[in-house]
Amino acid sequence: MSSTTDPKVLLQSKMSEESFAKITALKNPHLIEFVAEFAELCNPDNIFVCGDSAEDKSLIRQTSIEKGEERALATEGHTIHFDGPKDQARDKANTKYLVGKGVNLGQRIKSVDKEEGTAEVLGNLKNSMEGKTMIVAFYCLGPVNSDFSLSCAQITDSYYVAHSENILYRPGYEQFKKLNGSDNFFRFVHSAGELENGVCKNVDKRRVYINLDDNIIYSTNTQYAGNTVGLKKLAMRLALNKCKNEGWLTEHMFVLGVNGKGGRKTYFTGAFPSACGKTSTAMLKDETIIGDDIAYIRERNGVAYAANVEKGIFGIIQDVSCKDDPEIWKVLNIPGEVIFSNVLLAEDNNPYWLGMGVETPKKGINYSGEWEEGKTDEDGNELTLAHKNARYTIEIDKLDNCDENLNNPEGVPVSGFIYGGRDSDTSVPVVEAFDFAHGILTMGASIESETTAATLGKAGVRTFNLMSILDFLSYPMGEYIQNNLDFGAKLDNAPKVFNVNYFQKKDGKYLTGMHDKRVWVKWMELRVHGDAEAIETPVGYIPKYEDLKRLFKDVLDKVYTEEDYVEQFTIRIPELLAKTDRIREIYKDEVNVPAEFSQLLDVQEAKLKEFQESKGDYVSPLSL
Numbered sequence: 279m280s281s282t283t284d285p286k287v288l289l290q291s292k293m294s295e296e297s298f299a300k301i302t303a304l305k306n307p308h309l310i311e312f313v314a315e316f317a318e319l320c321n322p323d324n325i326f327v328c329g330d331s332a333e334d335k336s337l338i339r340q341t342s343i344e345k346g347e348e349r350a351l352a353t354e355g356h357t358i359h360f361d362g363p364k365d366q367a368r369d370k371a372n373t374k375y376l377v378g379k380g381v382n383l384g385q386r387i388k389s390v391d392k393e394e395g396t397a398e399v400l401g402n403l404k405n406s407m408e409g410k411t412m413i414v415a416f417y418c419l420g421p422v423n424s425d426f427s428l429s430c431a432q433i434t435d436s437y438y439v440a441h442s443e444n445i446l447y448r449p450g451y452e453q454f455k456k457l458n459g460s461d462n463f464f465r466f467v468h469s470a471g472e473l474e475n476g477v478c479k480n481v482d483k484r485r486v487y488i489n490l491d492d493n494i495i496y497s498t499n500t501q502y503a504g505n506t507v508g509l510k511k512l513a514m515r516l517a518l519n520k521c522k523n524e525g526w527l528t529e530h531m532f533v534l535g536v537n538g539k540g541g542r543k544t545y546f547t548g549a550f551p552s553a554c555g556k557t558s559t560a561m562l563k564d565e566t567i568i569g570d571d572i573a574y575i576r577e578r579n580g581v582a583y584a585a586n587v588e589k590g591i592f593g594i595i596q597d598v599s600c601k602d603d604p605e606i607w608k609v610l611n612i613p614g615e616v617i618f619s620n621v622l623l624a625e626d627n628n629p630y631w632l633g634m635g636v637e638t639p640k641k642g643i644n645y646s647g648e649w650e651e652g653k654t655d656e657d658g659n660e661l662t663l664a665h666k667n668a669r670y671t672i673e674i675d676k677l678d679n680c681d682e683n684l685n686n687p688e689g690v691p692v693s694g695f696i697y698g699g700r701d702s703d704t705s706v707p708v709v710e711a712f713d714f715a716h717g718i719l720t721m722g723a724s725i726e727s728e729t730t731a732a733t734l735g736k737a738g739v740r741t742f743n744l745m746s747i748l749d750f751l752s753y754p755m756g757e758y759i760q761n762n763l764d765f766g767a768k769l770d771n772a773p774k775v776f777n778v779n780y781f782q783k784k785d786g787k788y789l790t791g792m793h794d795k796r797v798w799v800k801w802m803e804l805r806v807h808g809d810a811e812a813i814e815t816p817v818g819y820i821p822k823y824e825d826l827k828r829l830f831k832d833v834l835d836k837v838y839t840e841e842d843y844v845e846q847f848t849i850r851i852p853e854l855l856a857k858t859d860r861i862r863e864i865y866k867d868e869v870n871v872p873a874e875f876s877q878l879l880d881v882q883e884a885k886l887k888e889f890q891e892s893k894g895d896y897v898s899p900l901s902l
């Protein structure tokens with residue numbers, strides 16, 4: 279877009295002296311041009327430049343409350359925010375890559391013609407900030423002063439979005455100076471558009487459009503953080519694209535520290551689709567958390583190092599209870615900065631959500647407006663007191679179990695990758711891959727899971743989700759898998775790879791307990807250090823009964839019976855064979871899939887069939 283006005287003159291006319299001084303002190307002509315371009319297009323009444331200071335951050339929070347984007351709750355520092363009834367999750371259908379003529383990203387990746395799409399989204403942005411303030415804020419993805427650090431500039435007209443980012447991301451204003459005027463930063467432009475009763479009026483025009491050539495993402499007519507907080511899933515798309523040619527990894531992974539004997543600490547990263555126990559695994563009792571959602575992983579001296587891209591958690595609040603999640607519960611119940619979103623605001627000015635383990639009020643205000651038990655939506659479905667995808671936003675360092683290396687510029691060495699999904703009938707609770715490539719291919723690249731409320735659409739359908747990253751990928755799956763294999767090949771001691779499954783069911787009931795995952799990670803920790811033996815099966819190594827029995831006793835003070843073990847660790851050949859077929863089918867028409875993938879599947883299938891012939895369909899681990 280060409281502008282007739284000198285960018286600096288334009289900015290000066292919309293900014294306080296202070297804001298103008300802040301933006302010019304960054305000495306970055308690309309930034310000035312970027313902000314001026316969107317100042318002209320979005321036409322805000324004024325522009326606020328948010329630096330790293332506590333005053334700036336506090337002003338954002340205060341203004342969010344004054345403007346009604348958030349409301350102050352009874353506990354000091356707590357606020358509540360509502361997204362509209364139709365704006366409760368990431369919008370997969372309207373999130374698209376802007377691509378040039380003739381470019382085809384394949385059927386799995388949504389794209390729109392660059393010219394048309396850009397015109398559409400810029401049309402949505404035109405005059406979208408009239409009567410509002412444009413906020414310009416700076417963040418750093420990954421720890422600051424580190425080879426992980428990536429600078430970002432966020433433009434938004436939502437104080438809630440900026441407030442969320444202040445909690446979730448490391449400050450980026452000072453870091454931005456280190457760019458020395460270069461254009462090597464990610465750009466995000468968000469406008470909630472016209473608001474009605476505090477929520478987006480034009481959700482039908484909700485668009486998230488991604489321009490990979492210019493590292494810019496536009497988000498319009500939406501408030502839900504997964505669509506609007508540029509640094510989260512939007513930046514992840516840009517980072518995925520960037521790292522593929524630079525030899526490092528962007529993963530949809532938590533980073534967890536597991537305590538072992540003699541005070542040793544072992545770090546794991548883990549990828550699970552939404553609502554499959556990812557946050558609760560990152561948050562295990564007696565272990566430490568670095569991150570719950572996105573990790574950057576780099577190789578240094580033959581070792582994989584991981585860092586959390588974020589410093590906060592935007593977590594699902596449903597089922598967070600005092601009993602099951604004491605660390606999170608504590609932060610949600612003491613004074614300090616917390617944003618609750620899409621939960622119930624009751625008369626006592628406290629937030630309530632589903633599965634919180636206390637009696638909940640029969641009326642209040644929720645994402646649908648005034649709410650009373652029994653209220654139904656326009657289709658006659660009952661509206662629960664809070665949305666299933668209601669969330670909390672907190673800083674990780676407020677948790678008692680925060681790991682000391684959260685902000686370490688070096689990151690932490692990774693000893694294991696954990697992949698998980700929602701699988702009622704196929705895989706065992708924990709299994710270790712034969713080697714890195716075997717794990718990447720038959721575990722990470724073969725994740726299936728039931729859909730959940732975190733994305734729009736029908737819940738409960740078994741869906742394939744490559745490394746839980748499929749929603750965010752802008753290039754062929756085969757190339758992404760190859761990047762992972764290439765990364766592993768550079769390592770002297772590649773992480774062990776594990777698959778976990780917390781969702782085995784029998785007669786509609788879960789076979790494993792909510793806290794059993796604490797045992798599975800302790801077993802993985804022992805395996806990393808060569809301190810536990812394992813049983814070889816056609817799909818990988820599984821634990822021995824004696825080790826689990828001891829761990830259940832030590833970790834959970836629980837008796838783990840041989841019956842439980844047999845039920846959970848039986849190798850289910852027909853189901854595993856069916857899964858192998860499904861995975862083959864998925865990759866059948868994909869391009870650039872590593873050749874060893876289908877070879878591995880063939881080998882696995884042959885081994886499974888051999889097993890089946892000699893041992894039957896369901897093979898007890900005790901028979902191995």
Ligand code: SPV
Pocket residue numbers: 367368503504505510511551552571592732
């Ligand atoms: C996820 O759905 O994977 C999340 C929440 O982490 S969102 O911010 O919506 O992406």
Ligand code: MN
Pocket residue numbers: 530571
């Ligand atoms: Mn996520």
